[in-house]
Amino acid sequence: MAEEYNFREIEPKWQANWQENGLFEVRQDPTRPKLYCLNMFPYPSGVLHVGHGRNYILGDAVVRYKKMKGYNVLAPMGWDAFGLPAENAAIKFGIPPAKWVADNVANMKRQFTSQGIMFDWRREINTSDPNYYRWTQWVFLKMFEAGLAYKANAPVNWCTSCAAALANEEVVDGTCERCGSPVIQKQLDQWFFRITKYAQHLLDDTELLKEWPEKIVTMQRNWIGRSDGAEVDFRLDDGATIVRCFTTRPDTLFGVTFFSLAPEHPLIPSIVRGTDLEQAVLRFCDANRKVGGARGSDQQYEKEGIFTGRYLINPVNGDRIPLWVANYALMEYGSGGVMAVPAHDQRDFLFAKKYSLPIKVVINPPGTDLDADKMTEAYPDPGTQTDSGEFDGMPSEDAKKAITEHLIRIGAGRGVVKYRIRDWLISRQRYWGAPIPMILCDKCGVTPIPESDLPVLLPSLHEFKTKGGRSPLADHSEFVSTKCPKCGSPARRETDTIAQWLCSCWYFLRFTSPWEKGQPFNRADEKYWMPVDQYIGGAEHAVLHLLYSRFIVKALYDLGLVSVKEPFKALFTQGTIIKDGMKMSKSLGNVVSPDDIVSQYGADTLRLYTLFIGPPEKPAEWTDESVQGCFKFLRRLWEIFGEHEAVVRTARTFAGPSTGLTADEVNLRRALHKAAKKVNFDIEDSFHFNTAIASLMELLHIVKELAPKARPEIRKEVFATFARLMAPMAPHFAEEIWARTGGSGSVFTQAFPSWDEAVAEDPELEIVVQINGKLRGRILLPVGSTKESLEREAVSNETCIRLVEGRQIRKIIAIPDRLINIVVG
RNA sequence: GGCCGAGUGGCGGAAUGGCAGACGCGCCGGUUUCAAAAACCGGUUCUCGCAAGGGAGUGCGGGUUCGACUCCCGCCUCGGCCACCA
Numbered sequence: 001m002a003e004e005y006n007f008r009e010i011e012p013k014w015q016a017n018w019q020e021n022g023l024f025e026v027r028q029d030p031t032r033p034k035l036y037c038l039n040m041f042p043y044p045s046g047v048l049h050v051g052h053g054r055n056y057i058l059g060d061a062v063v064r065y066k067k068m069k070g071y072n073v074l075a076p077m078g079w080d081a082f083g084l085p086a087e088n089a090a091i092k093f094g095i096p097p098a099k100w101v102a103d104n105v106a107n108m109k110r111q112f113t114s115q116g117i118m119f120d121w122r123r124e125i126n127t128s129d130p131n132y133y134r135w136t137q138w139v140f141l142k143m144f145e146a147g148l149a150y151k152a153n154a155p156v157n158w159c160t161s162c163a164a165a166l167a168n169e170e171v172v173d174g175t176c177e178r179c180g181s182p183v184i185q186k187q188l189d190q191w192f193f194r195i196t197k198y199a200q201h202l203l204d205d206t207e208l209l210k211e212w213p214e215k216i217v218t219m220q221r222n223w224i225g226r227s228d229g230a231e232v233d234f235r236l237d238d239g240a241t242i243v244r245c246f247t248t249r250p251d252t253l254f255g256v257t258f259f260s261l262a263p264e265h266p267l268i269p270s271i272v273r274g275t276d277l278e279q280a281v282l283r284f285c286d287a288n289r290k291v292g293g294a295r296g297s298d299q300q301y302e303k304e305g306i307f308t309g310r311y312l313i314n315p316v317n318g319d320r321i322p323l324w325v326a327n328y329a330l331m332e333y334g335s336g337g338v339m340a341v342p343a344h345d346q347r348d349f350l351f352a353k354k355y356s357l358p359i360k361v362v363i364n365p366p367g368t369d370l371d372a373d374k375m376t377e378a379y380p381d382p383g384t385q386t387d388s389g390e391f392d393g394m395p396s397e398d399a400k401k402a403i404t405e406h407l408i409r410i411g412a413g414r415g416v417v418k419y420r421i422r423d424w425l426i427s428r429q430r431y432w433g434a435p436i437p438m439i440l441c442d443k444c445g446v447t448p449i450p451e452s453d454l455p456v457l458l459p460s461l462h463e464f465k466t467k468g469g470r471s472p473l474a475d476h477s478e479f480v481s482t483k484c485p486k487c488g489s490p491a492r493r494e495t496d497t498i499a500q501w502l503c504s505c506w507y508f509l510r511f512t513s514p515w516e517k518g519q520p521f522n523r524a525d526e527k528y529w530m531p532v533d534q535y536i537g538g539a540e541h542a543v544l545h546l547l548y549s550r551f552i553v554k555a556l557y558d559l560g561l562v563s564v565k566e567p568f569k570a571l572f573t574q575g576t577i578i579k580d581g582m583k584m585s586k587s588l589g590n591v592v593s594p595d596d597i598v599s600q601y602g603a604d605t606l607r608l609y610t611l612f613i614g615p616p617e618k619p620a621e622w623t624d625e626s627v628q629g630c631f632k633f634l635r636r637l638w639e640i641f642g643e644h645e646a647v648v649r650t651a652r653t654f655a656g657p658s659t660g661l662t663a664d665e666v667n668l669r670r671a672l673h674k675a676a677k678k679v680n681f682d683i684e685d686s687f688h689f690n691t692a693i694a695s696l697m698e699l700l701h702i703v704k705e706l707a708p709k710a711r712p713e714i715r716k717e718v719f720a721t722f723a724r725l726m727a728p729m730a731p732h733f734a735e736e737i738w739a740r741t742g743g744s745g746s747v748f749t750q751a752f753p754s755w756d757e758a759v760a761e762d763p764e765l766e767i768v769v770q771i772n773g774k775l776r777g778r779i780l781l782p783v784g785s786t787k788e789s790l791e792r793e794a795v796s797n798e799t800c801i802r803l804v805e806g807r808q809i810r811k812i813i814a815i816p817d818r819l820i821n822i823v824v825g
Numbered sequence: 826g827g828c829c830g831a832g833u834g835g836c837g838g839a840a841u842g843g844c845a846g847a848c849g850c851g852c853c854g855g856u857u858u859c860a861a862a863a864a865c866c867g868g869u870u871c872u873c874g875c876a877a878g879g880g881a882g883u884g885c886g887g888g889u890u891c892g893a894c895u896c897c898c899g900c901c902u903c904g905g906c907c908a909c910c911a
Contacts, residue, residue: 218828219828248910623851695847770844772891
């Protein structure tokens with residue numbers, strides 16, 4: 001009776017073995033190339049589901065593969081533990097956030113281990129640990145020193161339910177990204193990071209992100225949102241007031257027929273003061289003031305506006321144009337005013353039609369003349385200038401520059417660059433975060449806490465609900481009262497906490513030397529390990545986390561504190577796991593627990609299926625039945641190995657040469673080499689473990705058929721190589737087979753099978769012969785044939801001659817390894 | 826509206842411009858069993874045919890090529906992200 005595949009015994013055994021032997025404890029090793037492979041660290045929300053697992057299993061497989069390829073691999077893990085969910089959960093369940101975090105961390109760590117996902121746990125970090133967050137506070141101080149942190153009274157997005165200010169990025173369609181409650185505007189004193197100062201750097205250096213998905217780079221560029229254009233000064237009809245606007249289309253300046261101000265525009269009250277329309281205009285402004293991240297709801301709203309009764313003078317042609325207030329003009333973009341050119345902008349066109357405003361064509365499409373009266377939509381494309389004074393006849397693309405220069409000459413404008421990105425709101429009126437390390441002194445003003453006084457400890461509070469926009473810390477007098485570090489007089493601490501985003505913007509630096517006490521990281525270690533060679537995570541962080549991290553690293557680089565300009569050399573964003581047509585999530589009730597799969601089928605089955613489910617960059621549908629396919633694969637391989645185990649264990653090591661092998665032995669070894677080639681290529685090229693596993697399944701079929709016919713030492717080679725090939729994906733299983741083939745030590749101290757040498761000893765390959773892409777035959781040719789030698793061979797080969805049947809050969813197309821196509825006339 | 830992706834069996838998905846549908850699931854048939862499950866063996870794009878074999882076939886329409894799922898042009902559909910950003 002054959003021994004059963006007992007994963008329940010095998011898996012814990014090897015997990016303990018790896019732990020004991022410190023397999024994943026990495027040190028700097030100058031003899032090997034380094035590889036810093038990082039999975040985005042999780043929010044310790046409690047329980048991992050198999051959707052989360054995709055991330056970590058993929059990363060672990062890469063780490064194990066690279067390790068076998070000879071790299072010195074750093075694979076650390078930690079916890080992004082500050083932030084709203086922990087605090088909300090703590091309020092809900094009445095336990096301290098720190099306890100909630102600690103419990104969840106313990107469980108998630110257990111889940112990682114039970115799935116065979118191994119990290120260098122000596123480097124574990126937790127962002128809510130004072131040993132960590134004192135250095136988050138240090139980052140804040142450095143930003144302040146660099147003039148990149150400032151306090152301003154600003155309208156902030158305020159979530160009515162979370163009772164917290166949100167970053168623009170956290171507002172989705174006017175509601176809170178986390179809880180979905182409506183977001184309103186509120187004026188508060190807030191800390192900002194001046195990310196806008198780095199907008200151009202961040203944009204330029206997207207050039208360096210060659211190993212990032214194109215999609216993510218594009219999203220970063222769009223988010224920064226550079227627009228090149230001109231600022232134009234329009235003079236109010238009183239001759240004094242100047243109303244500014246930004247345009248990307250100075251070429252359309254002669255076609256301006258009205259002007260729209262944002263309802264929040266500060267000039268409006270003075271412009272309409274004392275006029276008949278004053279009350280109506282102000283009422284309109286109040287009614288259309290922006291609420292939340294977007295005006296109104298998520299839907300496009302009807303364009304509305306009101307005439308102010310006043311006129312502006314177009315600086316280039318003296319046209320007197322009506323000044324309107326319109327709800328589609330945004331105060332926070334440009335300068336809050338739009339020069340409206342209905343003929344060449346669709347929004348302006350719709351507005352002009354609605355309010356019967358004139359339309360003036362100044363750009364004609366190539367070859368035709370537009371008639372303003374007959375237009376049904378705006379013509380936004382380039383063309384030839386018309387009705388534009390001295391610029392008539394000029395291509396509109398050239399006119400952009402020419403008209404801007406003209407504006408400069410007459411002192412009515414200038415070329416400018418605008419960015420969509422805004423400064424980063426960094427303060428939160430919440431408890432569960434790192435206190436902002438600042439002191440408010442009546443005499444000295446806002447004063448940073450000296451580095452030596454860090455950390456500013458977060459006090460343990462039992463009551464930490466936010467009240468009326470104040471941080472809970474504000475009610476805690478022992479925390480608030482302090483002395484000014486400059487003048488020594490009584491002062492107050494800043495009571496806002498640091499947005500959790502900042503904690504996760506530098507953690508990859510801390511991982512390089514997390515044990516450092518007197519500094520955030522050791523410079524030598526940072527220099528050795530940075531940048532992160534392979535970053536793996538979800539595309540949901542495509543903009544915020546990645547952009548913030550890039551910004552912080554650039555700022556620290558400019559301060560001479562880190563050695564790299566970009567933190568992440570290569571990025572891989574894996575697709576989400578779908579179940580029953582929806583993203584897997586606790587709230588939808590469609591989660592599959594890895595614990596259940598592990599106990600039923602084992603960690604290796606879970607890992608194989610997760611990798612096999614589809615190409616890792618794309619979303620994939622989880623089906624419980626399909627899991628069995630991977631389990632069956634392992635069990636079959638186990639059983640087949642069992643039939644050969646006794647022979648293999650005592651066999652000597654196959655050392656070649658390949659002469660004198662039977663046809664079956666050649667075919668068996670060829671299949672092995674083919675699989676090795678495929679697995680190497682798939683992992684190296686694209687992390688396509690799905691096809692790598694498929695090729696191993698194919699290999700199993702052949703091994704099953706041919707291994708019984710091969711001599712013992714070849715069988716030994718086959719099973720030992722098989723074990724090494726599957727080690728990244730099914731590590732426990734591979735260790736067990738490796739050990740049972742008589743292999744010494746851990747399979748992860750072995751080299752991953754390469755294929756080039758192996759293939760070179762393969763005697764011959766079967767090549768398909770096509771005639772005019774149709775008829776087919778097969779010939780055997782030596783392995784390693786080049787395209788040229790194949791073509792030569794085809795002319796003299798008997799099979800080919802017979803197939804050509806005397807017709808004239810026009811062309812021979814040879815694809816090494818695959819086929820020869822002979823085109824005959 | 827803008828910018829990306831993607832359309833292949835019943836399903837997930839394979840295919841450097843070269844045997845379309847690898848591999849897995851499911852399904853069908855068989856072996857085994859008192860029976861069922863499991864396991865094992867075989868089959869499984871559609872279509873005509875008892876069969877051998879034939880025909881069609883990668884969203885639609887063109888094109889390039891000896892040869893197109895793959896490249897080019899024009900559509901259609903779906904998904905993602907950003908969106909009255911001047």
